[in-house]
Amino acid sequence: MSITLARAEPSIAGVGDYIELMKPRVMSLVVFTALVGLMVAPGHVHPVIGFVALLCITVGAGAAGALNMWYDADIDARMARTAARPIPRGRITPGEAAGFGFTLAAFAVVTLGLLVNVLSAALLAFTIFFYVAVYTAWLKRVTPQNIVIGGAAGALPPMIGWAAATGALALEPVLLFLIIFVWTPPHFWALSLYRSDDYARAGIPMLPVVAGEHETRRQILFYTLVLAPLGVAPWLLGYTGPAYGAAALLLGGILIALALRVRKEREGHRASKQLFGFSILYLFLLFAMLLIDRMPGALFGSFA
Amino acid sequence: MSTATDTMNEQERRPPGIKLTEQQLRARRARSIAIALALGAFVLLIFVVTMVKLGSGALSGDDYMRPVQTTK
Numbered sequence: 001m002s003i004t005l006a007r008a009e010p011s012i013a014g015v016g017d018y019i020e021l022m023k024p025r026v027m028s029l030v031v032f033t034a035l036v037g038l039m040v041a042p043g044h045v046h047p048v049i050g051f052v053a054l055l056c057i058t059v060g061a062g063a064a065g066a067l068n069m070w071y072d073a074d075i076d077a078r079m080a081r082t083a084a085r086p087i088p089r090g091r092i093t094p095g096e097a098a099g100f101g102f103t104l105a106a107f108a109v110v111t112l113g114l115l116v117n118v119l120s121a122a123l124l125a126f127t128i129f130f131y132v133a134v135y136t137a138w139l140k141r142v143t144p145q146n147i148v149i150g151g152a153a154g155a156l157p158p159m160i161g162w163a164a165a166t167g168a169l170a171l172e173p174v175l176l177f178l179i180i181f182v183w184t185p186p187h188f189w190a191l192s193l194y195r196s197d198d199y200a201r202a203g204i205p206m207l208p209v210v211a212g213e214h215e216t217r218r219q220i221l222f223y224t225l226v227l228a229p230l231g232v233a234p235w236l237l238g239y240t241g242p243a244y245g246a247a248a249l250l251l252g253g254i255l256i257a258l259a260l261r262v263r264k265e266r267e268g269h270r271a272s273k274q275l276f277g278f279s280i281l282y283l284f285l286l287f288a289m290l291l292i293d294r295m296p297g298a299l300f301g302s303f304a
Numbered sequence: 305m306s307t308a309t310d311t312m313n314e315q316e317r318r319p320p321g322i323k324l325t326e327q328q329l330r331a332r333r334a335r336s337i338a339i340a341l342a343l344g345a346f347v348l349l350i351f352v353v354t355m356v357k358l359g360s361g362a363l364s365g366d367d368y369m370r371p372v373q374t375t376k
Contacts, residue, residue: 010322010324010325010328010332011328011331011332011335012327012328012331013331013335014331014334014335015334015335015338018335018338046356048352048353048356049353049356052349052353055349115350115353
């Protein structure tokens with residue numbers, strides 16, 4: 001028996017390709033929510049330690065993105081939205097992406113554990129594992145609930161930030177987790193409504209592909225109706241001031257109105273696109289308000 | 305004739321190698337610089353954190369590995 005070994009071509013991947021592999025746009029939301037978790041936590045964190053924690057969470061998120069692109073290279077090549085990613089485009093080989101992802105993940109977790117605390121490192125490791133093994137390798141290809149359960153990975157960063165600051169967990173970070181967890185399905189389903197052909201071509205069982213548009217629109221409204229009160233909960237439970245409460249009520253109201261428009265939409269996907277766009281703004285503003293609400297007491301503490 | 309044979313032998317003896325294109329060389333150089341910068345930044349980070357921990361009384365056991373005292 002003879003084995004033919006393909007000769008590896010020297011890589012042409014530039015630094016930009018590796019940055020793209022880390023999904024910088026997803027990373028920015030992860031960093032922001034982690035920053036809020038870190039800042040609203042009680043007590044003081046030395047600015048350098050806070051910076052290290054955020055850096056590790058950022059790198060960990062990038063590692064998860066790279067490993068996602070490594071595992072999903074086959075389906076990425078079949079979808080218009082993802083066909084230009086570095087692996088389908090032939091800039092980076094799957095092996096290079098895997099090596100990059102695993103190395104960054106190990107670095108981020110070990111550094112966070114050694115320089116900040118073990119709880120935050122364990123949570124970061126679990127987040128990367130959940131995103132890569134549970135969501136990417138398992139749920140994404142087998143169930144329309146992929147985005148619901150997999151959303152837990154994207155919801156964990158504020159808890160990691162909180163854990164980095166305090167070395168413990170409490171109800172407040174769990175609430176932040178729940179807000180992002182419930183926000184994820186309507187956000188992604190709004191996108192998948194106008195990208196369902198793409199997902200169908202790639203064989204991904206997204207809700208519009210499996211259950212149809214009508215059911216997806218119904219589920220979007222259901223999750224939005226759960227999300228809006230959850231967004232207000234930090235104020236109702238006394239964790240924030242009335243300014244946050246007012247903003248959460250207003251933003252939640254707009255989100256419900258958009259979800260209702262999506263529910264009623266019969267032709268085209270204008271309302272879905274609007275909901276998708278506003279959902280990003282919703283999460284950003286909600287967390288920004290949390291940050292502003294705590295600003296006087298949440299500034300990185302003294303250097304003592 | 306013998307010269308031609310010598311040249312052929314010379315080519316056979318030469319270890320097989322890959323000749324990089326201009327684009328591959330440029331990409332490799334950029335990656336090398338990025339790795340060097342990342343490594344330098346990591347070393348600097350460890351140095352700064354060490355100073356912070358020592359400065360905050362790490363030698364007396366009061367370091368940032370411990371959970372921060374809550375003020376609420």
